[in-house]
Amino acid sequence: MTPYFERFAVRAAAFSAVLMMSAGAAFAGEAVTADQILNALKPKSVTRGITVGPQTAQPVDAAAQAKQAALLDSVRNRKTRSLSLGEREQIAELAASKPKIDLEIQFDYNSAEISKGSMQAVQELGKALSDPNLKGSTFVVAGHTDGIGSDGFNQDLSERRADTIKRYLVEKYGLVGQDLVAVGYGKTKLKDAANPADPLNRRVQVVNMDTKTAASK
Template identity: 35%
Template structure:
């Protein structure tokens, strides 16, 4: 009978204390109180004079159990194994209860800006590479744009009609592109390092080379503008 009377409160206290495992620090008083009540019950089994002593011993035992088996900072690692107590709530931790270093997010990759094609109204007389006066306004507009946006560069592209040999037209287209580039640099102050020139000969017509009107349109210079990285 004495064994039964002792075992029942002991099992009760053991079960309640086991339930304290995982409690956060704010729950320790409750855990200690549970231990105290259980201790008092065990003491009372022996005699009423042992009840008070059992209360004190049980309270201390309960609090100690909570410290060893509880989780003060609520990170999922019990106190006796937690090498980094006081971790802020919600912090990702390792098996030792220490914060796991966050991997640096990869730097965003800047997308290259799409080149902007500028339709210059720069036309040339047949078999000529001289920039005409009526083309100056368009060239100046390009120069003003590049001055406003100093991070830009431009490629000046020369073209011809289909009259003549491929080799001759290739050379003529390069001269036309170079002539417009010279105007941009020498008359309007665009830095030469920001300008390239290229000729495409007769390979990129925009009108019908079978007519005089079409050939006149094909004798042209265009420009492609893009931002430098």
């Protein structure tokens, strides 16, 4: 490869990395750090009368905010399996515009036990969510599986895995349980729908549903 093409390849790789970070990137479980998670989940600065999402600023809609608050209040302290399909879809719709991060947290085969190789990623998540900059926020912890297997099996597995992450964060990092909403989506929201078996689909997505932390600064 010539020096010109080498420089071009490096610049292209760097540009791709920037794009991935700005969109709310997915990080490999072994490599993610608390700072990366914190930066992905930290709300943008908010000015009076304006709500800032991950990418764009929009006028505050009081009715929409009230609806969001009511939904979150209705699912706090609820068992993950008790959430209806409609509630899961409402949460997903709200989460679409919120700060989020996808973590490739692996579990033992057909199990909700966190694999040893992914334990560090979960610990980094615990450190990030304990940071004062995120104090007062409500987080959705969403479990996702790949596309292999039946709908029912994957739905149950994703719920149990989301519960495992929530329980770990509460027990090991003292996070408040009612501020963590665990939800399972099974194989209904594949990250790479063209490749259902891709490990990229097996992930835990964490979403910061509350922007009051930034608004109160």
